[in-house]
Amino acid sequence: MIQKGLDNIDYPTLAPNLFEPVKYMLEGGGKRVRPTLVLMAANLFTDDIQDAVIPAIGLEMYHNFTLLHDDVMDKAPERHGRKTVHLRWNENVAILSGDAMQALSYQLIARTPSYCLKEVLDIFNQNNIEIDQGQQLDMEFENRGNVTLPEYIEMIRLKTSVMLGAALKMGAVIAKATPEQAQILYDFGVNLGLAFQLQDDWLDCWGDPKTFGKRIGGDILCNKKTYLRIKAESKLMPPSTFRGQTEEQYIEMYKNYFIMTGAEVSCRNAISEYVAKANECLNRLNMPDEKLSLLKSLAAKLENRNA
Amino acid sequence: MIQKGLDNIDYPTLAPNLFEPVKYMLEGGGKRVRPTLVLMAANLFTDDIQDAVIPAIGLEMYHNFTLLHDDVMDKAPERHGRKTVHLRWNENVAILSGDAMQALSYQLIARTPSYCLKEVLDIFNQNNIEIDQGQQLDMEFENRGNVTLPEYIEMIRLKTSVMLGAALKMGAVIAKATPEQAQILYDFGVNLGLAFQLQDDWLDCWGDPKTFGKRIGGDILCNKKTYLRIKAESKLMPPSTFRGQTEEQYIEMYKNYFIMTGAEVSCRNAISEYVAKANECLNRLNMPDEKLSLLKSLAAKLENRNA
Numbered sequence: 001m002i003q004k005g006l007d008n009i010d011y012p013t014l015a016p017n018l019f020e021p022v023k024y025m026l027e028g029g030g031k032r033v034r035p036t037l038v039l040m041a042a043n044l045f046t047d048d049i050q051d052a053v054i055p056a057i058g059l060e061m062y063h064n065f066t067l068l069h070d071d072v073m074d075k076a077p078e079r080h081g082r083k084t085v086h087l088r089w090n091e092n093v094a095i096l097s098g099d100a101m102q103a104l105s106y107q108l109i110a111r112t113p114s115y116c117l118k119e120v121l122d123i124f125n126q127n128n129i130e131i132d133q134g135q136q137l138d139m140e141f142e143n144r145g146n147v148t149l150p151e152y153i154e155m156i157r158l159k160t161s162v163m164l165g166a167a168l169k170m171g172a173v174i175a176k177a178t179p180e181q182a183q184i185l186y187d188f189g190v191n192l193g194l195a196f197q198l199q200d201d202w203l204d205c206w207g208d209p210k211t212f213g214k215r216i217g218g219d220i221l222c223n224k225k226t227y228l229r230i231k232a233e234s235k236l237m238p239p240s241t242f243r244g245q246t247e248e249q250y251i252e253m254y255k256n257y258f259i260m261t262g263a264e265v266s267c268r269n270a271i272s273e274y275v276a277k278a279n280e281c282l283n284r285l286n287m288p289d290e291k292l293s294l295l296k297s298l299a300a301k302l303e304n305r306n307a
Numbered sequence: 308m309i310q311k312g313l314d315n316i317d318y319p320t321l322a323p324n325l326f327e328p329v330k331y332m333l334e335g336g337g338k339r340v341r342p343t344l345v346l347m348a349a350n351l352f353t354d355d356i357q358d359a360v361i362p363a364i365g366l367e368m369y370h371n372f373t374l375l376h377d378d379v380m381d382k383a384p385e386r387h388g389r390k391t392v393h394l395r396w397n398e399n400v401a402i403l404s405g406d407a408m409q410a411l412s413y414q415l416i417a418r419t420p421s422y423c424l425k426e427v428l429d430i431f432n433q434n435n436i437e438i439d440q441g442q443q444l445d446m447e448f449e450n451r452g453n454v455t456l457p458e459y460i461e462m463i464r465l466k467t468s469v470m471l472g473a474a475l476k477m478g479a480v481i482a483k484a485t486p487e488q489a490q491i492l493y494d495f496g497v498n499l500g501l502a503f504q505l506q507d508d509w510l511d512c513w514g515d516p517k518t519f520g521k522r523i524g525g526d527i528l529c530n531k532k533t534y535l536r537i538k539a540e541s542k543l544m545p546p547s548t549f550r551g552q553t554e555e556q557y558i559e560m561y562k563n564y565f566i567m568t569g570a571e572v573s574c575r576n577a578i579s580e581y582v583a584k585a586n587e588c589l590n591r592l593n594m595p596d597e598k599l600s601l602l603k604s605l606a607a608k609l610e611n612r613n614a
Contacts, residue, residue, distance in 0.1 A: 014465060015440035017447065069406060073399040092380040095402060096442055099376060102409050103435040110428045117425055121417045128410040133322035135403055140324065158321060 002035045005057040009104070021085045021097035022104065025064045028080040034167040035060045040294055041171030041185050044287065051113050052174045055120055058108030059167055062124070065101035066131055068094060073139065102128075116173050123173065127166035134159025141225055152230050153194065161193025181285060188281035188295070195274035196302055201226040202267050203305075205255045217251030227270065232263035275303045309342045312364040316411070328392045328404040329411065332371045335387040341474040342367045347601055348478030348492050351594065358420050359481045362427055365415030366474055369431070372408035373438055375401060380446065409435075423480050430480065434473035441466025448532055459537050460501065468500025488592060495588035495602070502581035503609055508533040509574050510612075512562045524558030534577065539570035582610045 006026050011019040035056035042052040070076075071084040072094045078084060086094035112120045137155040141147045168185040177185070203212055204219040205228065219226050232238070238257055245253065258264045278299050282292050289296075313333050318326040342363035349359040377383075378391040379401045385391060393401035419427045444462040448454045475492035484492070510519055511526040512535065526533050539545070545564055552560065565571045585606050589599050596603075 012436050012440060014437070014461070015443040015447075018440055018443040069402055073402060092446060095376055095380060096439060096446070099405075099409065100436065100439040100443075102406065103432060103439060106413055106428075107432045107436065110425065110432055114425060117428075118417065118421060121413075121424075121428070125410060125414045125417055129319050129407065129414065130321070132403060132407040132410060133319060133325055136322040136325040136407075139399060139403070140322075154321070 037167035038171040041168040042175040045175035045177045054111045058105045062105035068098040130158045130162045156197040161190045164193040165189035188278050191274045191278035195271050198271045220254045228258045228263045232261040235261040344474035345478040348475040349482040352482035352484045361418045365412045369412035375405040437465045437469045463504040468497045471500040472496035498581045498585035505578045527561045535565045535570045539568040542568040
């Protein structure tokens with residue numbers, strides 16, 4: 001349903017080259033988590049989720065726009081194993097086709113049924129401004145030494161979690177959920193997103209190299225401020241003897257440092273707490289278990305994922 | 308009214324640095340042509356134009372977003388006599404705050420009254436996608452030798468004219484004009500925009516250096532494909548003796564070449580034709596002359612402007 005929607009997007013025809021990078025981005029894959037969440041939320045309240053499909057595609061378009069521009073800003077060479085747009089074409093193409101993707105995403109959102117257009121547009125707008133603020137904080141944190149855990153959590157909330165909340169809330173609103181139900185699903189999504197990002201931080205150290213997809217220790221090597229690093233440094237600065245090792249030794253020493261300082265345990269506890277909070281939200285929906293089984297298994301999988 | 312609206316924008320507070328370049332762009336000045344057109348169009352149909360103010364501000368925000376990202380793509384050093392955002396801050400800041408401006412513009416557009424939200428959003432979306440396509444064609448033309456006049460006209464229609472049409476149509480729709488009236492005003496705006504851009508091409512050669520604001524001959528020196536150059540080259544390629552002159556001589560030789568080939572006359576005729584077409588649109592509105600006087604004087608001023 002989602003793939004078909006993505007394949008059937010009507011691209012404007014006056015400057016066809018503008019949309020080649022857009023198609024390239026969308027063909028790059030990804031798990032389509034956000035549009036799936038839109039449809040799953042809608043499906044809690046209605047069997048006919050057709051009205052939610054185009055807005056769901058709009059959100060996926062928007063998500064891919066953020067990836068495209070983030071890749072430019074991060075000078076990332078690859079995404080999903082393929083050259084990033086600014087390397088395959090050039091930076092101007094990446095900027096402009098990203099801008100077009102943001103506009104296209106709004107064109108899709110504008111096709112939300114009229115009874116909830118304003119509400120869905122407001123959710124979408126708030127999400128988009130928050131995402132931009134999250135990216136801004138992420139870039140600022142790179143040049144700051146004293147980032148605290150609450151600041152870090154706020155950054156990942158904005159940069160990655162609110163979009164999961166927005167996806168669920170959009171689906172709920174389209175399917176005529178009550179405002180309370182829509183808000184509960186939003187909160188579920190944000191907590192799930194926080195757990196997801198912290199799990200990502202943890203997997204960088206202890207993920208299965210066969211399935212994780214990224215190099216184990218990548219965050220450590222580029223000195224990325226993750227939950228683990230911020231937590232560990234708040235207890236004890238890393239010994240200067242870490243310098244001058246081989247990369248593999250350096251990664252191992254950092255992993256031990258994260259364990260020794262209690263950062264690893266703290267990270268796992270935080271993940272469990274966010275998953276528990278997410279599950280509490282679902283319980284507050286007062287719906288039969290079989291309705292919620294998909295969302296519950298999503299939360300359970302997330303806590304135990306190794307990839 | 309417009310300046311007050313721009314001054315009173317409620318910026319999000321979670322990452323305040325993100326909005327410093329946004330404010331900087333909006334403080335840079337500009338003639339506020341687009342929001343003024345929104346309000347002038349609304350005023351044709353209603354005395355109370357309050358409903359049109361926020362959407363007008365949204366369009367001005369969007370316009371400034373396109374300027375910001377165009378400056379990055381063009382590596383422009385200055386705008387309105389001040390450093391461009393990517394030089395005053397850096398390129399990443401310019402990309403991200405531009406993205407935020409596009410999102411903010413939609414947040415303002417979303418405050419359009421509900422009776423016409425969908426219609427205004429559709430006009431805005433179509434405009435935005437067309438602007439992106441215009442910029443794409445403009446970039447492609449830089450690397451192409453064989454751009455024809457119809458292609459050039461189509462490019463400037465997309466890149467600069469449709470936004471004037473969209474401004475007027477938005478104002479008309481908000482003020483409950485009929486679809487025919489709204490479309491006539493759109494056509495008026497597009498013709499006005501085409502005349503404006505061709506006048507800009509002409510002023511690059513024969514404008515008053517005291518008031519034009521840009522260096523006379525700037526387009527000639529950077530080999531920009533303008534109406535004059537494309538028309539002239541379709542008659543006669545510029546003699547190779549143009550090379551190796553001083554800049555002032557080079558500009559003078561090109562101006563003579565544009566006159567000799569008839570490109571100058573052709574350009575003035577085209578401007579008059581688009582202004583005439585614009586005026587025809589106004590006549591089709593069947594409104595008392597005093598109602599239309601502001602728009603008519605705008606068209607007249609444009610044809611005779613020297614700055």
